Amino acid sequence: MSERKNYLLTDTGVKAIAKQSAPAKRTRYSDGDSLYLIHDPKGSLYWVMAYRYQSNKDIKSKQKTFHVGTYRSSKQLIDASFKPEVTLKQARSERDNAKTLLADGIDPTEHKNQHKHNFEEKDLFKVIAKSYIDEKSKTTTKNVQKLQGFLDNHILKHLGAYPIGAITTQDIIKTGLAIQASFETQGKHTSETAPKCMGLISSIFEYAINTLGYDIINIAIGRNKALRQHKAERMKAVEQHEFPELLRHIDTYIENHPNGHEQTVAGLQLMTLCFVRTKELRFFEWSEIDYHQSVWRIPAHKMKMRQDHIIPLSPQAMAIIERMRPLTEHTGYVFYNFESNKTYSEAWFNQALQRMGYTGDPYPKMTGHGFRQLASTGLYELKFSKDVIEIQLSHLDQSSVKNRYDLSAHLAERQVMMSQWARHLDNLRAGCAVNFGLLSPEALNIVMTERGRQEMQIVAYEKDTLIHYLKSKGVSQELLMKLADQL
Incomplete structure (x- = not known):
C-alpha cells in the first residue's frame, strides 16, 4: 500500500478553487491527514476534518465530521481585497488541535459546542453589549435608542446568549443574513438595518477588546461582504425647476393654512437659505448667533x-431670524412651539410640506432633509467649488489639522457663496430665469474674479476689525504691526 501524502493543497491552489464557479454538487479536495476543503453548490468553501469517535453510548466508533471553519462565504467576491476567513495554515492548526483532543478521548465537535456554554455571566455578548450601550449614553438619546433597537429586535436573539469569545465568524454571518432575510420577506430589499447591525456587532467586539481587555480577535470586521449590497435611496426632494414654486408655497403657507405657525414659515425659509440638518434648526439657540x-x-x-x-x-x-426675536427670544430658542411648550418635533417640516401637497400628489415628495439636496445641486450648478460646498454641508471630517485649516481658510468663500445663494433664491421667487449652462472661459473668468474680489473685501474687513479691537484693548502698536504683517 502506498504511503498517504499530506499537505496536498497550497494557498495558490485553494484561491484558484475559490475563483471557480460553484459546482453542480458538493466537491471535496483533500489536503491529507483527514483535512478537506469542501466546495458547496451555493459557492461557499469551508474546511472539515473527518474522524471516528466512540462515545460511552456507542457500541462502536462512528464516522463524524468536525467543522474547522469557512474559507470563503458564498457572498464574498474573490478580488484584490479578498482575505480568507480561515486560511489553509489556520485550518491545519485547528485540525491538529482537534486531533490532540481525540488523543485525549475528547470529541472535538462536542468540545466546541460545550465551550459555548462554559462561561461567566459577564462574558455573555448581551452583557457586554449592555455595557457598550451604557457607554454610549453620553451621545444623543435618539442614537442610544436606535442602537438598543438593533440589539433587542435583531442581534441578541442570535448572539446574546453566547460568551463573546465563543462566537464564530459563521455565527456573525448567519446573524447578518437572518436579519437581511427578515426584511426581504417583507419586501424591503433595500433595508440598511442588516449592515448597521453588523457594524454594531463589530463595535461591541472592539469595545470588548480595547475597553474590557478581552484577548479575542474582532472577527466581525468585514462580514458585511456576506450581505447583499444595500442601495441607498436618494433623499426626497423636488427638482431644481420645481424649486421656485416650492419657495412661493412656503411664503404663502399662513395665507393658505390659517392655523399654521409663523415659526413654521420662518423655519422653512431659513432652511432654504442655510440648508442645515433639521435637528440643528429645531434646536437653534439665540446664543449661537x-x-x-x-x-x-x-x-x-x-x-x-x-x-x-x-x-x-x-x-x-438675518432678516428672517430677527422676525422671530419678539416672539421667541425669551425662550432661548429661535423657533419654539408654544402649543406643546417645547421645541418643535422631528415631524415639524415634513408635516408642513405634506399640508402643502408635497406627498407625490399633486406635487413631488419633499422632506425637510431634501433642502440639503436642493442646495447641493444648485450650488454645484452655480460653479462653486466642491470643498466649499461640502464644508458648508458639514460633510467633511474636520478632525485633521489640514481640514481644520480648510474650514477657516474657506470661510470668506463660504460667506460669498451663502450671499449669492440667497440672491439666487430671490431671483427664483421673482420668476427670473436662471441659466445653468456651461459658461464660456471669458464669462467664467469674470465670475471667479468677482467672487475673489468679494472674498478679499471680507478678509480685509475682518482684519481691520480685529486690529481696531486689539488696539482698543491696549495692545502695543509694534505688536499690532507684526500681527498685521502675519494676517
Whole structure:
C-alpha cells in the first residue's frame, strides 16, 4: 500500500478553487491527514476534518465530521481585497488541535459546542453589549435608542446568549443574513438595518477588546461582504425647476393654512437659505448667533459629525431670524412651539410640506432633509467649488489639522457663496430665469474674479476689525504691526 501524502493543497491552489464557479454538487479536495476543503453548490468553501469517535453510548466508533471553519462565504467576491476567513495554515492548526483532543478521548465537535456554554455571566455578548450601550449614553438619546433597537429586535436573539469569545465568524454571518432575510420577506430589499447591525456587532467586539481587555480577535470586521449590497435611496426632494414654486408655497403657507405657525414659515425659509440638518434648526439657540461676523456657530455636541460648524448668515437670513426675536427670544430658542411648550418635533417640516401637497400628489415628495439636496445641486450648478460646498454641508471630517485649516481658510468663500445663494433664491421667487449652462472661459473668468474680489473685501474687513479691537484693548502698536504683517 502506498504511503498517504499530506499537505496536498497550497494557498495558490485553494484561491484558484475559490475563483471557480460553484459546482453542480458538493466537491471535496483533500489536503491529507483527514483535512478537506469542501466546495458547496451555493459557492461557499469551508474546511472539515473527518474522524471516528466512540462515545460511552456507542457500541462502536462512528464516522463524524468536525467543522474547522469557512474559507470563503458564498457572498464574498474573490478580488484584490479578498482575505480568507480561515486560511489553509489556520485550518491545519485547528485540525491538529482537534486531533490532540481525540488523543485525549475528547470529541472535538462536542468540545466546541460545550465551550459555548462554559462561561461567566459577564462574558455573555448581551452583557457586554449592555455595557457598550451604557457607554454610549453620553451621545444623543435618539442614537442610544436606535442602537438598543438593533440589539433587542435583531442581534441578541442570535448572539446574546453566547460568551463573546465563543462566537464564530459563521455565527456573525448567519446573524447578518437572518436579519437581511427578515426584511426581504417583507419586501424591503433595500433595508440598511442588516449592515448597521453588523457594524454594531463589530463595535461591541472592539469595545470588548480595547475597553474590557478581552484577548479575542474582532472577527466581525468585514462580514458585511456576506450581505447583499444595500442601495441607498436618494433623499426626497423636488427638482431644481420645481424649486421656485416650492419657495412661493412656503411664503404663502399662513395665507393658505390659517392655523399654521409663523415659526413654521420662518423655519422653512431659513432652511432654504442655510440648508442645515433639521435637528440643528429645531434646536437653534439665540446664543449661537455671532452678530459681529453675521454667522451662526453650532457647537459640536449638536452636530452629526460632533464638530463645531459655522453658517455664514446672509442679510436675508438675518432678516428672517430677527422676525422671530419678539416672539421667541425669551425662550432661548429661535423657533419654539408654544402649543406643546417645547421645541418643535422631528415631524415639524415634513408635516408642513405634506399640508402643502408635497406627498407625490399633486406635487413631488419633499422632506425637510431634501433642502440639503436642493442646495447641493444648485450650488454645484452655480460653479462653486466642491470643498466649499461640502464644508458648508458639514460633510467633511474636520478632525485633521489640514481640514481644520480648510474650514477657516474657506470661510470668506463660504460667506460669498451663502450671499449669492440667497440672491439666487430671490431671483427664483421673482420668476427670473436662471441659466445653468456651461459658461464660456471669458464669462467664467469674470465670475471667479468677482467672487475673489468679494472674498478679499471680507478678509480685509475682518482684519481691520480685529486690529481696531486689539488696539482698543491696549495692545502695543509694534505688536499690532507684526500681527498685521502675519494676517
